[in-house]
Amino acid sequence: MSVNPSKIGVLGAGTMGAGIAQVAAQAGFDTLLYDVSQEFIDRGLGRIRTFLEGSRKRGKLSAEQEQQILARLKGTLKLEDFSGVGLVIEAVPEQIELKREIFKKLDAACGIETILATNTSSFSVTVIAAAARRRERVLGLHFFNPPPLMALVEVVQGEQTGAATMETATELVRRMGKTPVAAKDTPGFIVNRIARPFYNEALRILNDGGATVETIDKVMKGAGGFPMGPFELMDLIGIDINFAATQSLFEAFFHDPRFRPSPIQQRMFLAGNLGRKTGRGFYTYGDK
Amino acid sequence: MAINSVAVVGVSRLAGELVKLSQASGLTATLHADADAVSTSASLVIETHAGAESDKKELLKKLDARVSGSTVIVSSCLAFSPTAIASWSAAPERVVGFATFYPLADKKVIELSGGLRTGDDSLEQAEEFFRRLGKETARVKDAAGLIFPRILSLIINEAARALDEGVAEEEAIDAAMKLGVNYPSGPLRWADRVGLDEVLAVLEGAHRESGDDRYRPSPLLKKMVAAGWLGEASGKGFYEYKA
Numbered sequence: 001m002s003v004n005p006s007k008i009g010v011l012g013a014g015t016m017g018a019g020i021a022q023v024a025a026q027a028g029f030d031t032l033l034y035d036v037s038q039e040f041i042d043r044g045l046g047r048i049r050t051f052l053e054g055s056r057k058r059g060k061l062s063a064e065q066e067q068q069i070l071a072r073l074k075g076t077l078k079l080e081d082f083s084g085v086g087l088v089i090e091a092v093p094e095q096i097e098l099k100r101e102i103f104k105k106l107d108a109a110c111g112i113e114t115i116l117a118t119n120t121s122s123f124s125v126t127v128i129a130a131a132a133r134r135r136e137r138v139l140g141l142h143f144f145n146p147p148p149l150m151a152l153v154e155v156v157q158g159e160q161t162g163a164a165t166m167e168t169a170t171e172l173v174r175r176m177g178k179t180p181v182a183a184k185d186t187p188g189f190i191v192n193r194i195a196r197p198f199y200n201e202a203l204r205i206l207n208d209g210g211a212t213v214e215t216i217d218k219v220m221k222g223a224g225g226f227p228m229g230p231f232e233l234m235d236l237i238g239i240d241i242n243f244a245a246t247q248s249l250f251e252a253f254f255h256d257p258r259f260r261p262s263p264i265q266q267r268m269f270l271a272g273n274l275g276r277k278t279g280r281g282f283y284t285y286g287d288k
Numbered sequence: 289m290a291i292n293s294v295a296v297v298g299v300s301r302l303a304g305e306l307v308k309l310s311q312a313s314g315l316t317a318t319l320h321a322d323a324d325a326v327s328t329s330a331s332l333v334i335e336t337h338a339g340a341e342s343d344k345k346e347l348l349k350k351l352d353a354r355v356s357g358s359t360v361i362v363s364s365c366l367a368f369s370p371t372a373i374a375s376w377s378a379a380p381e382r383v384v385g386f387a388t389f390y391p392l393a394d395k396k397v398i399e400l401s402g403g404l405r406t407g408d409d410s411l412e413q414a415e416e417f418f419r420r421l422g423k424e425t426a427r428v429k430d431a432a433g434l435i436f437p438r439i440l441s442l443i444i445n446e447a448a449r450a451l452d453e454g455v456a457e458e459e460a461i462d463a464a465m466k467l468g469v470n471y472p473s474g475p476l477r478w479a480d481r482v483g484l485d486e487v488l489a490v491l492e493g494a495h496r497e498s499g500d501d502r503y504r505p506s507p508l509l510k511k512m513v514a515a516g517w518l519g520e521a522s523g524k525g526f527y528e529y530k531a
């Protein structure tokens with residue numbers, strides 16, 4: 001069965017899935033959004049509606065465009081609906097067994113030409129692809145949060161990803177209005193790996209009494225020209241998310257000291273001081 | 289003591305910038321390739337050497353002989369801790385460390401650090417000097433590379449490793465860091481700008497001082513410095529530059 005290259009399927013209607021579906025629909029793709037219950041689908045579609053409404057009110061979108069985008073988005077509870085789509089992007093929770101199980105099911109449900117992509121941040125694309133038979137048609141498409149606002153997509157080539165798959169997916173990412181960047185399937189791909197020292201060395205300096213949180217942030221902005229200091233940024237990302245990313249790289253690099261996590265971050269994580277979302281991280285926020 | 293004349297010692301682009309900015313700020317400033325011709329009446333000496341330890345030791349010794357024991361010497365601590373640098377002077381209390389990367393023009397904040405034996409009045413004079421140049425200062429703990437140069441060097445080191453391992457190409461790495469985490473420059477282009485030799489000096493300094501393998505420099509970075517591919521200044525680094 002042939003596939004429709006202007007049709008995209010997204011699995012998981014959470015933060016990333018809903019955002020990716022929005023990007024696809026905005027770029028003109030007919031978009032299917034799958035989740036395990038109607039409630040989760042509705043919540044995801046609701047967030048997209050709110051976002052688009054905001055864009056319309058700020059004059060970035062006409063009412064007609066808004067309606068057209070929404071008309072291109074459909075929720076589904078049936079994986080079989082993905083059979084004819086050109087590209088499926090998986091954005092379910094970051095659990096390896098769950099992802100592998102889903103790739104096995106997708107492999108059976110989709111046309112042989114359908115490209116299957118995972119949005120995983122920390123797992124090997126190769127390991128996820130190994131759950132499917134069509135491994136040359138599986139790759140990573142790593143979007144950044146929030147997808148509608150972040151231009152970058154890392155296009156990740158697993159050990160068995162075919163060159164044609166890389167090419168087609170890269171072209172589709174461009175058509176989605178994003179900037180594709182090719183990366184090999186290695187821990188943290190490009191961004192999550194190379195950005196590690198921005199957080200880890202700042203934490204190391206803090207731990208050794210090298211300077212205060214405020215001074216380090218001031219220096220990185222005032223001398224480095226970074227838009228945010230490392231501690232402000234960690235508070236925004238969430239200490240739990242940042243700590244998990246560091247731990248996963250440390251494990252994936254077989255405990256290379258370059259990726260050693262910080263005891264300060266571990267303590268904050270265990271204490272539940274997770275940054276802005278809990279009102280308390282390296283700084284305190286509001287009256288939470 | 290009021291600062292009115294500055295002797296800048298060094299051959300780096302940063303040294304040239306320091307002279308120009310000092311002059312533009314109403315100070316008398318002179319540039320010296322080494323310590324031999326430094327005026328004995330300079331009210332502050334600043335030197336930018338980041339390379340070999342033996343050269344730096346020699347430089348401090350010569351400066352001791354040229355300027356009075358009370359003249360503050362502000363020394364680049366990219367590769368050595370301020371305490372180590374001060375120990376090479378007969379008057380360690382007047383030695384202050386500073387660390388930044390080229391270009392100076394876009395730096396709003398300059399990091400300063402005193403060694404274990406540095407006097408507080410020396411630090412205050414160094415702060416006064418940078419204030420005159422229109423810069424804010426931040427006092428941080430005594431270490432090679434201080435904060436910004438050290439963190440940026442580690443980011444560049446990781447980018448060089450990823451490049452060396454074939455994870456992605458130069459442009460891909462730079463684009464990813466600008467678009468994925470809003471860095472003001474891609475790390476490889478940034479390395480070319482500040483000079484790969486300076487980046488390597490920071491990593492080697494931190495590695496030597498701490499003995500911690502998290503700082504070990506990427507083999508690619510070492511080879512490029514050995515080959516003279518230092519970045520913009522030499523016409524080739526991770527990218528090519530036309531003269």
Ligand SMILES: NC(=O)c1ccc[n+]([C@@H]2O[C@H](COP(=O)([O-])OP(=O)(O)OC[C@H]3O[C@@H](n4cnc5c(N)ncnc54)[C@H](O)[C@@H]3O)[C@@H](O)[C@H]2O)c1
Binds near residue numbers: 014090095
């Ligand atoms: N949040 C980020 O900043 C970010 C950035 C880049 C990549 N990622 C990656 O994206 C993926 C999703 O992350 P998220 O933050 O959107 O998570 P999330 O928890 O917000 O959303 C996950 C969604 O998947 C649904 N789901 C659970 N089981 C499912 C199943 N069996 N089939 C289909 N849907 C199922 C959930 O109901 C939920 O709606 C993860 O792999 C994560 O690592 C996250």
